[in-house]
Amino acid sequence: MDLGLNGKVAIVTGGARGIGLSICERFLAEGARVVVADMDGAAAGEAAAALSPDGAAALAVTCDVTDRASVETMVRATLDAFGTIDVLVNNAGFTRDMRIGRMSETDWDLVVDVVLKGAYQCTKAVMPTMIEKNSGRIISISSRAYLGNPGQANYSAAKAGLLGFTRAMSLEAGRHFITVNAVAPGIVETEAVRSLPHFDKIRANAEKTVAIPRMGQVSDVADAVAFLASDRAGYISGEVLHVTGGRY
Ligand SMILES: NC(=O)c1ccc[n+]([C@@H]2O[C@H](COP(=O)([O-])OP(=O)(O)OC[C@H]3O[C@@H](n4cnc5c(N)ncnc54)[C@H](O)[C@@H]3O)[C@@H](O)[C@H]2O)c1
Known part of the structure; x- marks a missing residue:
């Protein structure tokens, strides 16, 4: 199936490692150009250099998604380098797990900000370009934890909010x-x-409790994102696609 991603431009926040990096790899394999937008500028630089040694298809930008000025600079850098934006993947995120009695206000704010304010800032910043083109794909990485996990009140609330x-x-x-x-x-x-x-x-627990008895791989998530970013998903919107091996 041709996903129609050839030549498209995708921003992946938190793209320097983990799931974000796998999403970048998948987009590049489909012929897209990617912006690795990560707070860890050194890791973003390494990732972009590995993804596209001649620099033609991957751009590293140091970006804190919770910071408006930083996000606006990242979007400007994308437009300067590649001329447009077709896809935004709101992937940056992390956990600060703690039972509520010991969860500090900082633990709460950090997690809620990176997930929710980050998605808000990045979405707001790319919308004018997508509106002008009358097309675009915005995909946010939530988590099965949106259903609620003990010790993850901040993360579960943020991922449900997303x-x-x-x-x-x-x-x-x-x-x-x-x-x-x-x-x-x-x-x-x-x-x-x-x-x-x-x-x-x-891992042992995943093998026992997940319908498909193995852990999820970063490529499982990247495949789902590539589909939603593709021309094949133009009539799918407002949905949440679970990539949980059947456990939710
Ligand atoms: N790994 C899992 O099991 C899992 C499961 C469900 C959902 N997720 C979600 O998937 C996403 C990626 O997770 P991962 O496991 O690949 O994480 P990871 O820690 O491997 O990578 C996250 C990247 O985000 C970057 N980042 C953190 N804060 C940032 C900020 N403010 N601005 C820009 N970049 C920032 C980090 O530098 C890092 O490179 C997250 O949103 C996470 O909540 C992960």
């Missing part, structure tokens, strides 16, 4: 033929997850 944001934006953006969707992965085997001290337990 689904509300997605639905509201799909209604606002539809008349410009811009689709807005979310992907909700279950636990995915990234380097960060692999380095957890109890990784073997996590």
Whole structure:
């Protein structure tokens, strides 16, 4: 199936590693150009150099998605380098897990800000270009945790909020033929997850409790994102695509 991504320009926030990097790789494999927009500028630079050694198809931009000026600079850099924006993937995110009694206000703010304010800032910044083109794809990486996990009140609330944001934006953006969707992965085997001290337990648990008895891989999420970003998904909007191996 031709996804129609050849020549398209995609911004992937948090694209320097993990799921974001896999999404970048998938887009490049489809002939798209990518902007690796990550707070970790050194890692973004390394990722872009590996993705496109001659620099023609990948641009690294140091960007904090919670900071309006930083996001606006990143969008300007994208337009200067590639001339347009077809796809935004709101992927930057992290956890600060703690039971509520011990969860500091900082733990709350950091997680809610990176997920929700980040999606708001980036979406707002790309919308004028997409409206002008009368086309676009916005995909936000939520999590199965939107259903609620103990010790993740901040993360679960933010990832559930991201689904509300997605639905509201799909209604606002539809008349410009811009689709807005979310992907909700279950636990995915990234380097960060692999380095957890109890990784073997996590994997064993996935093999026991997930309908498809293995852990999710970054490429599983990237495939779902590539489909939603594609020309083949032009009449799908406001949806959440679960990539959980059947566990949700
Ligand atoms: N790994 C999982 O099991 C899993 C499951 C469900 C959802 N997710 C979600 O998928 C997304 C990617 O997760 P991952 O596991 O690949 O994470 P990761 O930690 O491997 O990579 C996240 C990237 O985001 C960047 N980042 C963090 N804060 C940022 C900010 N303010 N501005 C710009 N970049 C920032 C980091 O520098 C890092 O490169 C996250 O939104 C996460 O919540 C992950």
